[in-house]
Amino acid sequence: ALPLCPNIPADKYRKQEKLRTINLMYGYHLFVKGDYQQSLKTFSSLECDPMLILGLYPHLLPRDYFKSENPYPVKVPELVGSELDRAYKALAEYIMTTRKAVLEKDRVENTGKEPDDFNDVTSVPVILDTALFKAYLSMNDAFVSQLLREENYCHTKQCEKLLLNHKKYKLLVDLYFSKGEHENALLVLRKLGNMKGSSAIALQGVRPTVQYLSKLDHVHKAIVFDFSVWVIREDPKAALGIFRDRSAPDELPPFEVLTFLKKNDGSMVIPYLEWVIDEFAKKSKRDIARKRRDGILGKTEVDPPSRVEVTLHDELAVQYMNTIQVLSKGSDLGPEVQNHGLVKETREKLLSFLSSSSVYTPEKMLSRFPQDGFYEERAILCSKVDRHEEALLIYAHKIKNFEKAEQYCKDNYNPDNEHARTVYLSLLRVYLQPGEGEEPMLEPALSLLTRYYGCMDTSKALSMLPPDLSVAHLQKFLKAVLRENTNKRRNSQVVHHLVKSENLQLHEQLIHAQSKVIRVSSDRNCPVCRKRLGTTVFACYPNDVVVHLKCHKDKNVCPVTGTRFDKLSNEC
Numbered sequence: 001a002l003p004l005c006p007n008i009p010a011d012k013y014r015k016q017e018k019l020r021t022i023n024l025m026y027g028y029h030l031f032v033k034g035d036y037q038q039s040l041k042t043f044s045s046l047e048c049d050p051m052l053i054l055g056l057y058p059h060l061l062p063r064d065y066f067k068s069e070n071p072y073p074v075k076v077p078e079l080v081g082s083e084l085d086r087a088y089k090a091l092a093e094y095i096m097t098t099r100k101a102v103l104e105k106d107r108v109e110n111t112g113k114e115p116d117d118f119n120d121v122t123s124v125p126v127i128l129d130t131a132l133f134k135a136y137l138s139m140n141d142a143f144v145s146q147l148l149r150e151e152n153y154c155h156t157k158q159c160e161k162l163l164l165n166h167k168k169y170k171l172l173v174d175l176y177f178s179k180g181e182h183e184n185a186l187l188v189l190r191k192l193g194n195m196k197g198s199s200a201i202a203l204q205g206v207r208p209t210v211q212y213l214s215k216l217d218h219v220h221k222a223i224v225f226d227f228s229v230w231v232i233r234e235d236p237k238a239a240l241g242i243f244r245d246r247s248a249p250d251e252l253p254p255f256e257v258l259t260f261l262k263k264n265d266g267s268m269v270i271p272y273l274e275w276v277i278d279e280f281a282k283k284s285k286r287d288i289a290r291k292r293r294d295g296i297l298g299k300t301e302v303d304p305p306s307r308v309e310v311t312l313h314d315e316l317a318v319q320y321m322n323t324i325q326v327l328s329k330g331s332d333l334g335p336e337v338q339n340h341g342l343v344k345e346t347r348e349k350l351l352s353f354l355s356s357s358s359v360y361t362p363e364k365m366l367s368r369f370p371q372d373g374f375y376e377e378r379a380i381l382c383s384k385v386d387r388h389e390e391a392l393l394i395y396a397h398k399i400k401n402f403e404k405a406e407q408y409c410k411d412n413y414n415p416d417n418e419h420a421r422t423v424y425l426s427l428l429r430v431y432l433q434p435g436e437g438e439e440p441m442l443e444p445a446l447s448l449l450t451r452y453y454g455c456m457d458t459s460k461a462l463s464m465l466p467p468d469l470s471v472a473h474l475q476k477f478l479k480a481v482l483r484e485n486t487n488k489r490r491n492s493q494v495v496h497h498l499v500k501s502e503n504l505q506l507h508e509q510l511i512h513a514q515s516k517v518i519r520v521s522s523d524r525n526c527p528v529c530r531k532r533l534g535t536t537v538f539a540c541y542p543n544d545v546v547v548h549l550k551c552h553k554d555k556n557v558c559p560v561t562g563t564r565f566d567k568l569s570n571e572c
Contacts, residue, residue, distance in 0.1 A: 020046060028074045031056060034083070036090035043094070050098055050128055057091060058084075060131045063119040088135040092143070095132045102128055103153075118158040125153040133159050141171060148174040156181070169200040173212070182220055185212060186227045194230075206231045206238050214245040218252055225260050236265045243272055249279035254312060270323065273316040280309050305359045313360035318368055320350035321377075328373075354380045375399050383412060386419040389426040396430045402444045405430075406452075413455055424448065424455040432464045440466065442473075449477045454484060518546065526551055527560045541565065 023046055030039035043053055054060040056076055079087050106124045115121055118130070129147075133154045136143035147154070148171065156179050163172040169192060176185035189212060192203040202208070209231055213224050224242065232239040243257050254276050261268045284303065291297040305313075327343045354365075354377055362384035369378055375398040382391035388408075395405035409427055414420035431445035449461060458481055471478070518540050524533050528551035539552035545560050553559060556566045 024048070025073060028072065032074055032077055034086075036087045037093070040090050040094040044097060050095070050102060051124065053091070053094065054127065054131050057087065057131070060134065061127065062121050065127075085138050088138045092132060092135040092139065095128060095135070099128060099132070114155060116157050118155050121155060123153070126155050129153040130155045130158055134162065137162060137166065137168075141168065144168075144171050145174055148178045152178060154178075167200070169203055173203070173208075177212070177215075182212075182216060182223050186223065190227065190230055193234075206235045210238055210241045210245075213242045218250075221252055221256065224252065225256075228260070229264060232265050232268070236268055239265075240268055240271055240275075244275045249276045249283065250308075254308065258315065270316070270319050273312060273319060277309070277312050277316060280306075280312070284309075309359050310361060313357055314364060317350065317353060317360055317365055320346055320353065321369060321374065324350065324374075350377060351380065376404075379408070383408065388412060388419065388423045389430060392423075392427045392430045396427070396441065396444075397434060397438060406448065409452070409455075415455075422456070424452050425457060425460060428456065428461055428464055432466070442466075442469075446473060446477065449474075450480060453477060453481050518544075520546060 023042060027039050027042035027046070027048075030036075030042065040053065051061065051065065052071060055066065055071070058079060103125050114123075114126065121127060121130075129152050133144060133147060133152075136147055154175070156175065159175055160172065163169070163175065169188060173185045173188055176182065176188070186209065189203060189209045192200050193205055193209055195204065209227065213227060213231075216224050228239060228242050231242065243252060243261075246252070257272065257276075258269060261272060284305070288297060288302055291303070292299060292301075297303070323346050324343055327346065354360075362381045366378065366381045366385070369381065371378075375394045379391040379394040379399075382388070382394070391408060392405055395401055395408060405427055409423045412420050413423050428445055428448055431441040431448065434440060445465075453461070465474070520533050520538065522532075522534070524546070525531060526533055526538075526548045527545065528547050531548070533546065533548065537549040538546050539549050539555075540546050541555075541558045541563075542565050543558055543561065543563055545558050547559060551559065557564055
């Protein structure tokens with residue numbers, strides 16, 4: 001019939017309508033014969049209602065969707081087994097070609113709750129996507145997974161039932177995630193994670209739950225904390241991924257995470273703090289680089305740390321300290337305790353952190369750290385608040401490490417800083433004027449005097465020495481000081497003579513310049529503008545060229561001859 005259609009007079013038989021009807025019958029004919037792909041291509045070219053196409057398949061439309069009589073002019077075949085699989089493959093291709101246009105026309109607003117019963121659904125996008133889901137499910141799980149990762153309108157209950165019947169638990173979790181039903185997804189993961197010998201091997205253990213929870217942000221923090229408990233109980237190390245495998249450190253509120261971890265497993269607190277502090281530091285560097293690029297900050301300017309960062313740094317220092325105290329079981333940190341594996345590792349981290357970080361509050365930490373046992377830590381904290389003498393007292397009398405005391409002076413000495421310029425003198429005082437019950441440390445004091453006399457006030461240093469100390473002990477020191485003073489005096493004399501000579505030269509040049517006479521007659525013209533100089537203000541160059549002051553552009557270049565006077569000391 002189709003080849004004869006062009007011969008039908010258009011005005012008599014309504015040619016287009018007749019042609020469409022014949023093509024529609026042809027499409028149904030192909031479907032009944034099993035040529036599903038060609039049949040659906042025909043329906044697609046006729047832009048048929050997608051619901052009519054879905055009605056050719058079993059259970060794709062809600063019950064009684066077509067409330068009128070049967071809309072099909074032929075008997076619809078019953079599709080089962082491999083025949084249904086072939087039909088589904090053609091259907092999937094058909095839906096993918098028409099889906100975009102249908103969704104744009106009948107887009108569903110996700111404001112209302114979808115009906116629990118699929119038979120009550122009237123939304124075309126929901127019916128269409130659910131049909132595509134069923135078609136994909138008969139073909140390949142990867143197609144289903146791809147559909148669920150995108151925006152979709154699959155009916156949750158209908159798809160859930162199908163996946164449970166087929167034991168497709170991974171796809172079920174993907175379905176719940178796409179619909180925002182995170183609790184249902186996590187209940188499935190927890191059940192399968194604790195199940196031994198389950199057919200869903202890929203979902204056994206805690207790793208799937210960790211991966212799922214790490215994708216939820218602060219909006220779902222209650223769910224994250226609730227379902228993290230069993231993961232922490234099973235595998236605390238893996239559970240850290242819930243809080244650390246994130247693109248930003250503040251996806252979950254850091255202080256709420258800390259409170260939760262302290263309550264459930266204190267061993268996770270330090271690793272989490274180390275991660276979150278490092279992430280904040282990286283974020284801060286990126287922000288500073290951007291602001292410098294945009295001209296908001298200068299090349300050496302930086303933003304002050306936020307209150308959150310300061311509190312996190314304080315917390316990490318305290319956690320290190322608490323961990324060391326627990327591991328040492330309350331005893332003081334003697335050499336045998338300090339060299340214990342985990343104690344040593346944690347203490348090295350603490351010392352490195354206190355030295356490198358400038359974000360924590362040293363005053364607060366000094367009040368938190370005990371007076372006994374954490375001597376080196378307190379010395380570092382004292383250095384942060386310019387309490388140098390207290391820090392040196394710890395190195396010299398508590399730790400009894402003179403090398404570290406002198407290294408401390410090297411690291412902190414600054415002749416331009418009021419607090420740091422006397423640091424060597426402070427160490428000398430610590431050596432020679434100890435507290436009650438302590439003997440003066442004469443040998444390290446004399447060694448310090450001999451090697452660093454140039455970094456301290458000699459008269460003040462000598463006043464600290466014991467009055468009964470023989471000159472023989474000071475021989476090296478006095479020789480070095482005298483030699484240094486002699487060199488300084490000679491250098492000063494040389495400089496004095498050089499300055500005096502330069503002054504005489506300048507005075508001579510001044511006399512020569514002042515003795516110079518410039519005669520300007522009434523008929524003398526400016527060589528630049530060619531006007532009379534008269535009695536106006538003028539400028540004279542070293543080569544005796546006289547111009548109007550307004551014609552004087554560059555004092556180092558003659559505007560007439562081009563001669564440069566950069567090296568001349570006289571100014572016109």
